[in-house]
Amino acid sequence: MKLHLDRSIKTPLYLQIESQIRQLILANDLPPGFRLPPERKLATSLGVNRTTVVNAYHELVADGLIQPHVGKGTIVSPPQPANPSLGHFSNAKAIQPISWQNFYTRQSERMHNPVLASILDEIGENDEISFALGSPAGEYYPLEEFKEISKKVMRPDNWRAFEYGPTIGHYPLRQYLADWLSQRGLHTQAQTILITSGSQQGLDLLTKIFLEPGDYIVIEEPSFLGAIGVFKAAGAHILTVPVDQEGLKTDVLEQILSRHRPKFIYTLPTFQNPSGTTMSLARRHKLLELAYQYHIPIVEDDPYSELYYENEPLPSLKSLDEFGHVIYLGTFSKILFPGLRLGWCVAPSQVLEQLSLAKQLVDLHTSTIAQWVMAEFCKQGLLDKHLPIVRNQYRLQRDAMVTALTEFAPQGLSWTIPEGGYYLWCELPPDMKAAALLTRAADKKVTFVPGNAFHVNSGGKDRIRLCFARHSETTIREGIYRLCEAISEILNQPHLRGTTNRPRFSEPLV
Numbered sequence: 001m002k003l004h005l006d007r008s009i010k011t012p013l014y015l016q017i018e019s020q021i022r023q024l025i026l027a028n029d030l031p032p033g034f035r036l037p038p039e040r041k042l043a044t045s046l047g048v049n050r051t052t053v054v055n056a057y058h059e060l061v062a063d064g065l066i067q068p069h070v071g072k073g074t075i076v077s078p079p080q081p082a083n084p085s086l087g088h089f090s091n092a093k094a095i096q097p098i099s100w101q102n103f104y105t106r107q108s109e110r111m112h113n114p115v116l117a118s119i120l121d122e123i124g125e126n127d128e129i130s131f132a133l134g135s136p137a138g139e140y141y142p143l144e145e146f147k148e149i150s151k152k153v154m155r156p157d158n159w160r161a162f163e164y165g166p167t168i169g170h171y172p173l174r175q176y177l178a179d180w181l182s183q184r185g186l187h188t189q190a191q192t193i194l195i196t197s198g199s200q201q202g203l204d205l206l207t208k209i210f211l212e213p214g215d216y217i218v219i220e221e222p223s224f225l226g227a228i229g230v231f232k233a234a235g236a237h238i239l240t241v242p243v244d245q246e247g248l249k250t251d252v253l254e255q256i257l258s259r260h261r262p263k264f265i266y267t268l269p270t271f272q273n274p275s276g277t278t279m280s281l282a283r284r285h286k287l288l289e290l291a292y293q294y295h296i297p298i299v300e301d302d303p304y305s306e307l308y309y310e311n312e313p314l315p316s317l318k319s320l321d322e323f324g325h326v327i328y329l330g331t332f333s334k335i336l337f338p339g340l341r342l343g344w345c346v347a348p349s350q351v352l353e354q355l356s357l358a359k360q361l362v363d364l365h366t367s368t369i370a371q372w373v374m375a376e377f378c379k380q381g382l383l384d385k386h387l388p389i390v391r392n393q394y395r396l397q398r399d400a401m402v403t404a405l406t407e408f409a410p411q412g413l414s415w416t417i418p419e420g421g422y423y424l425w426c427e428l429p430p431d432m433k434a435a436a437l438l439t440r441a442a443d444k445k446v447t448f449v450p451g452n453a454f455h456v457n458s459g460g461k462d463r464i465r466l467c468f469a470r471h472s473e474t475t476i477r478e479g480i481y482r483l484c485e486a487i488s489e490i491l492n493q494p495h496l497r498g499t500t501n502r503p504r505f506s507e508p509l510v
Contacts, residue, residue, distance in 0.1 A: 001030065001037065005046060013048055017056035025065050025076055032078040036066060039074075129479035131448045131466040134273065134422050135338055139472075140393055142386050146337075149377045153369070161372040167356045167364060169195025169344075170371035176378045177330075177344055185319040186328065188346050194355050195366045199303060199331040199343035202355075203227055205362070206264075206299060206327065206345075207234045209354045216262040220248050222425075222454035222463070224273045224301065227266055236263075238456045243272065247279025250286040257294045264297040264327075270313050271304040274454045274465040275425045276418025281314050288317065291325045298326045303334045304421035306387055309395035313420060324348050332374065334422070335387060340370050394422070400473035401466065404480035410488045415466075422469040425451075428462045432490060437464065440486040446479045 003020045005013055024030045036042070039057060043050040057074060060066045067077045153161050168174070174190040181188055196202045203226070211217070213235030219227065221240035231238055239260060241253045248267055256262075267287070269279035279287070291298050300317045318328040331343035345355060359365070377383065401424055402417055409415075412429025428434065434450035441447060451463025466483075468476060 014055035173375035271421030408484035
């Protein structure tokens with residue numbers, strides 16, 4: 001089965017694949033029962049991401065031309081026979097399967113996030129060194145302690161841990177978080193905390209209650225790609241403010257606020273993803289002043305502040321907020337277990353009520369058993385015991401990545417050294433594009449996230465984000481060696497610096 005992709009035209013690659021396979025089937029060049037190549041194998045042969053092939057196959061399945069079979073792979077479907085039970089329709093052309101894509105909303109089209117899909121897809125790639133996934137290292141999970149807590153909670157007489165729970169969340173967990181946050185200067189109460197299925201759900205719920213298509217919001221640039229995806233899916237007009245070494249540039253923000261009235265300002269002020277920068281105390285105060293002056297809420301996303309490697313972090317915006325303008329998102333995903341999907345939102349009571357109503361329509365409540373076990377885990381002091389361990393380990397891994405870059409980096413590659421969080425934000429040598437490097441690095445079994453994934457517009461093509469939290473120091477050194485080798489090869493072949501024939505992520509990133 002020979003396919004040809006033309007990257008010079010605007011037709012998406014997955015539609016080019018779908019169209020050519022369709023023609024081969026209709027011409028009987030691929031007869032009924034023909035087994036199509038596995039998605040990953042075809043993706044490799046065409047030089048595209050697996051997600052691109054998956055999307056093409058989905059289109060063909062929806063039209064009834066191919067069918068996946070467990071144990072057999074994906075095969076070409078036989079022609080649809082007329083159905084005698086259809087009465088006077090029996091001699092008519094066979095009724096065609098529904099083309100589901102014709103029923104999707106515009107929002108479903110905006111939900112496509114090839115970068116996030118590719119990052120998550122890489123979790124199972126054991127032979128790759130992935131600096132893409134922003135995840136804690138599994139070897140530091142306190143699994144033994146968690147197992148003992150789970151056994152205690154899941155005793156035969158504790159049936160309540162398996163029942164439906166309140167939408168706002170398990171009270172003991174909310175009370176623990178209120179006390180824990182108050183010790184860090186963020187004074188709150190259990191009544192103003194909503195437990196979410198990760199902070200990503202908090203973002204989605206806030207979008208549901210605040211945004212209509214066409215509304216303006218303000219974010220930093222670069223910014224968290226998951227947030228960008230949520231805001232785009234909501235149809236928002238995203239206004240961007242650049243980030244420098246002191247964080248969000250409040251002078252630019254002030255100019256924007258004088259012209260537009262956004263629904264809210266979204267920021268990661270502490271160990272920002274992806275840049276690693278921390279907003280200065282002066283900028284934090286200025287940001288709050290502008291929010292008060294223009295009467296605009298701030299959504300503060302704070303997944304990394306407990307992962308500091310030098311000095312303790314600056315006060316959160318929420319702890320500095322005197323007039324209730326800040327909505328605060330936190331998560332256990334970066335400091336404990338990402339798979340539990342437990343986060344929280346601190347908000348004024350009237351906002352929390354609306355968030356709870358929105359959450360009821362999504363999942364009723366976050367997992368009851370997960371909340372019970374986490375509450376007991378934290379109440380026994382195990383979270384506070386765990387945090388110094390991972391701070392020390394991640395600091396060593398950050399330093400290992402910096403040391404390897406210092407040793408192996410070719411001329412022109414530069415990077416930031418964050419005081420906390422997970423990421424190094426790197427600038428490539430002049431005229432080199434991240435998309436081209438992604439292809440060469442993938443050949444060497446090392447991956448990263450290209451910088452344009454964190455930009456709303458066309459920026460970041462010369463930047464890459466590297467996560468140091470997931471791998472051992474030895475693996476980090478090997479991965480950086482491979483990455484720098486790929487950069488050097490491109491530097492020695494200037495015609496490769498800005499072009500690529502085989503993108504690792506699907507085509508919108510090129």
